[in-house]
Amino acid sequence: MAKHETPLLDQLESGPWPSFVSDLKQEAEFRAKNEENIEYQIPQDVVEDLLGVLELSFKHGRTHWKHGGIVGVFGYGGGVIGRYCDQPEKFPGVAHFHTMRVSQPAGKFYTTKYLREICDLWARRGSGITNMHGSTGDIIFLGTTTPQLEEIFWELTHNLNQDLGGSGSNLRTPSDCIGQARCEFACYDTQAICHGLTVEYQDELHRPAFPYKFKFKFDGCPNCCVASIARADLSFIGTWRDEIPIDQEAVQAYIGGEIPPNAGAHSGRDWGPFDIQKEVIDNCPTDCMWMEDNKLMIDNKECNRCMHCINVMPRALRIGNDRGCTILAGAKAPILDGAQMGSLIVPFIKVEEPYDEIKETVIEPIWDWWMEEGKNRERLGELMKRQGFKKLLEVTGFKPDPRMVSEPRTNPYIFWNEDEVEGGFKRDINEFRKHHQR
Amino acid sequence: MEYEEAKTRIVEGLTKKSKVKSKFYFNDLAKILELKPRIAKKLINKLVIEEVLEYWSSGSTSMYGLKGAGKQASAEHED
Ligand code: SF4
Ligand code: SF4
Numbered sequence: 001m002a003k004h005e006t007p008l009l010d011q012l013e014s015g016p017w018p019s020f021v022s023d024l025k026q027e028a029e030f031r032a033k034n035e036e037n038i039e040y041q042i043p044q045d046v047v048e049d050l051l052g053v054l055e056l057s058f059k060h061g062r063t064h065w066k067h068g069g070i071v072g073v074f075g076y077g078g079g080v081i082g083r084y085c086d087q088p089e090k091f092p093g094v095a096h097f098h099t100m101r102v103s104q105p106a107g108k109f110y111t112t113k114y115l116r117e118i119c120d121l122w123a124r125r126g127s128g129i130t131n132m133h134g135s136t137g138d139i140i141f142l143g144t145t146t147p148q149l150e151e152i153f154w155e156l157t158h159n160l161n162q163d164l165g166g167s168g169s170n171l172r173t174p175s176d177c178i179g180q181a182r183c184e185f186a187c188y189d190t191q192a193i194c195h196g197l198t199v200e201y202q203d204e205l206h207r208p209a210f211p212y213k214f215k216f217k218f219d220g221c222p223n224c225c226v227a228s229i230a231r232a233d234l235s236f237i238g239t240w241r242d243e244i245p246i247d248q249e250a251v252q253a254y255i256g257g258e259i260p261p262n263a264g265a266h267s268g269r270d271w272g273p274f275d276i277q278k279e280v281i282d283n284c285p286t287d288c289m290w291m292e293d294n295k296l297m298i299d300n301k302e303c304n305r306c307m308h309c310i311n312v313m314p315r316a317l318r319i320g321n322d323r324g325c326t327i328l329a330g331a332k333a334p335i336l337d338g339a340q341m342g343s344l345i346v347p348f349i350k351v352e353e354p355y356d357e358i359k360e361t362v363i364e365p366i367w368d369w370w371m372e373e374g375k376n377r378e379r380l381g382e383l384m385k386r387q388g389f390k391k392l393l394e395v396t397g398f399k400p401d402p403r404m405v406s407e408p409r410t411n412p413y414i415f416w417n418e419d420e421v422e423g424g425f426k427r428d429i430n431e432f433r434k435h436h437q438r
Numbered sequence: 439m440e441y442e443e444a445k446t447r448i449v450e451g452l453t454k455k456s457k458v459k460s461k462f463y464f465n466d467l468a469k470i471l472e473l474k475p476r477i478a479k480k481l482i483n484k485l486v487i488e489e490v491l492e493y494w495s496s497g498s499t500s501m502y503g504l505k506g507a508g509k510q511a512s513a514e515h516e517d
Contacts, residue, residue, distance in 0.1 A: 070492055070493065075486070075487060081496075082497075167497055168493075168495040169463075169500040203483075208464060208493065208495075212499060376465060
């Protein structure tokens with residue numbers, strides 16, 4: 001028998017999709033039975049009370065959670081997000097219901113043993129409810145009490161070799177696509193740099209001194225599986241500078257229907273025979289492909305590495321061989337000013353350990369600028385808008401490049417800095433008057 | 439700047455404003471110290487370790503306050 005009646009939540013279970021309500025009920029029952037004899041360190045009925053307060057919020061049409069607090073683990077300014085229920089008498093099990101962010105491994109590779117261990121820890125010291133994974137990529141532990149925070153942190157770091165992730169005005173846990181571990185489109189080792197920079201910038205991750213959050217995301221190619229271009233303050237997107245190698249025999253095999261396009265994806269329906277003109281050449285956004293003497297040709301100077309042709313015919317076309325990444329800055333999901341995509345700042349850079357060039361010419365100058373000039377709660381993208389892209393080029397020392405321009409100028413003026421003009425802006429008025437009357 | 443001087447400045451600066459507010463942004467502290475953010479950070483970290491300051495976080499933003507200042511501690515039954 002459920003502790004609280006939840007008719008509104010029950011209704012959510014009637015839809016065609018798996019419901020989180022069913023998951024919560026299952027967990028509530030698991031905890032109530034406790035067949036594994038877990039020594040629960042927080043209320044055994046935490047999940048029942050969670051269902052109860054959620055039902056109440058539905059009924060009232062407003063939340064009963066309070067956000068934020070001084071909870072945390074000693075020495076860390078992030079990784080724990082305080083949450084309290086404003087109806088603690090009715091729902092004592094969720095009076096404290098803090099979130100912990102646990103730093104995910106690069107590429108999100110786990111062993112089943114590890115997953116079992118973190119789940120055991122969380123069943124014992126928390127609600128047992130997780131979110132795999134949050135939008136920063138972290139493993140999210142949902143709901144524990146204040147006294148458990150240090151205990152969980154101790155067990156994570158000492159027994160599981162596992163750190164907390166970032167939250168607040170910190171570097172957030174860097175995240176990456178699966179990259180070279182499984183994907184032949186990866187133009188650099190996303191996991192190596194993601195892990196490398198996570199270790200390098202521990203201080204930035206755990207001790208808040210930024211105006212607001214800051215995210216690195218690493219995509220091995222422009223398919224952007226972690227959507228870095230839309231949501232990272234610095235997006236690293238794999239690319240190449242030479243040509244797309246073409247295997248003409250494989251092209252013919254695609255045309256002849258011997259190899260299914262898109263590696264067999266979309267095969268749930270009959271789309272008719274593969275049409276290279278319609279499905280590849282006409283869809284090239286820069287119109288740089290054509291057939292000549294039954295051979296596929298690409299004008300690589302015009303190719304913008306959109307990945308379309310490679311995605312459709314992965315056995316005929318491959319990423320180029322001179323590989324690195326493109327860096328974009330300033331993407332964010334809406335906070336103050338609405339969503340913003342990243343702006344290109346480095347067209348091409350080699351991605352080589354120990355990444356000194358990336359750290360010293362891109363990351364650190366940008367941080368110095370933003371830490372000094374950024375207003376409280378201002379993302380890098382907003383500072384770029386406020387002070388202008390030109391300022392970003394100035395602080396990083398990158399030369400303006402046509403590839404940074406996404407549209408024709410909307411401003412008819414060209415501004416010069418004083419040091420760019422011979423003799424500066426000052427003039428001798430007496431000298432001027434010799435040639436020009438008043 | 440030496441740690442002790444930073445401590446005096448921060449404690450005085452925050453106490454002066456304590457009637458109006460109890461939580462401060464990192465930049466407010468750097469301004470009190472009149473230091474560049476990166477240098478200020480080292481001293482401010484130390485003030486946290488020594489439990490002069492404590493972090494406050496909403497989840498998206500972090501702030502700093504004198505330890506125990508503000509209503510949070512008693513309001514959230516965590517005294
Ligand atoms: S972003 Fe590119 S390299 Fe990374 S997993 Fe996706 S397709 Fe592969
Ligand atoms: S990657 Fe995109 S732009 Fe380049 S040739 Fe293929 S379809 Fe055209």
